[in-house]
Amino acid sequence: MPTKARNPKRLRLALPATSANLGPAFDAAALAMDFYIKLEARAAKEFSIVAHGRDREICGKLEDHLILNTYREVLQAAGREANGLSVRIDNDIPIGKGCGSSAAARLAGIALAVHFGRLRWSDAQIVGEASRREHHPDNASACWMGGLTIARISGELAGAAAAQVACVRPKGKWPLLLAVPEESLSTKEARLVLPAQYSRADAVINVQNSMLLLAAFTQGRPDLLASALEDRIHQPYRAALCPLLPCLQELKGKHGILGAVLSGAGPSVLIFLDPRDHGDRKARRLVAHHLAQNHLRAELIPTSITLRGARSSLNRF
Numbered sequence: 001m002p003t004k005a006r007n008p009k010r011l012r013l014a015l016p017a018t019s020a021n022l023g024p025a026f027d028a029a030a031l032a033m034d035f036y037i038k039l040e041a042r043a044a045k046e047f048s049i050v051a052h053g054r055d056r057e058i059c060g061k062l063e064d065h066l067i068l069n070t071y072r073e074v075l076q077a078a079g080r081e082a083n084g085l086s087v088r089i090d091n092d093i094p095i096g097k098g099c100g101s102s103a104a105a106r107l108a109g110i111a112l113a114v115h116f117g118r119l120r121w122s123d124a125q126i127v128g129e130a131s132r133r134e135h136h137p138d139n140a141s142a143c144w145m146g147g148l149t150i151a152r153i154s155g156e157l158a159g160a161a162a163a164q165v166a167c168v169r170p171k172g173k174w175p176l177l178l179a180v181p182e183e184s185l186s187t188k189e190a191r192l193v194l195p196a197q198y199s200r201a202d203a204v205i206n207v208q209n210s211m212l213l214l215a216a217f218t219q220g221r222p223d224l225l226a227s228a229l230e231d232r233i234h235q236p237y238r239a240a241l242c243p244l245l246p247c248l249q250e251l252k253g254k255h256g257i258l259g260a261v262l263s264g265a266g267p268s269v270l271i272f273l274d275p276r277d278h279g280d281r282k283a284r285r286l287v288a289h290h291l292a293q294n295h296l297r298a299e300l301i302p303t304s305i306t307l308r309g310a311r312s313s314l315n316r317f
Contacts, residue, residue, distance in 0.1 A: 014313035018100030030142035070109025096184030098264035103139035128162035146309025171220035190265035202232035242266035
């Protein structure tokens, strides 16, 4: 964890929303998006939270708070005292909608523990601990490191879980449109519908498409991305729980829409727009019209891939 310009009695942090799986890269890849949950924490005699922004009732509830629970648990496991904190939260990430809110919260709690408990953890340990708690490393790695990440849990380092993370800087611009429904969906519920086994053909297709997906981003090839988004591991089984997905997949190839995938486990859907088209507003109008025609509703959030992960924002906003 970076040590420059740290105030031992205060921590500022901005954690980006993330979208995991990206179609075929199930539990392996994720990208960071340019909207955040920001927090400022100061050492205090007791715990307190002031929350602003989206889902402020959840963010400001002191009891059973994911950030503070994680902070306490990490310090307890390390044999350190979890002293009180005064926390201010400004949140723009939808909670429970497949946008990485729980990974961001767990990382925030871990970062607080590392900072105020002076644990001297590395990035690998921080991402690894969040991955262990999330049971997969994709959202955690993208949130902490920024950009596009490929990750896996890799055992332990100095007594803490660790992750291997490869960070990718996508070539060119990749405009995105996030469709967020009113209802939420837990990752646990979304995983229950997945089969225990897959055919060899489906596994091979997903491996091929995952490789094409990575090539599309590293080479700046939106023409590859359009076909590389096909998935046979999780999306066909989750579509019934996420009605936005099959509806928005119908727009592939129209007015600069490259394709649509579940954001994480859903129910939100991430739409990839062709950077060569320059028709972001037109695509947004098309999506809104198509949803209305199918009697579906969603908040549409224009966004893009950000290289600014949580680690690079420490004490800088």
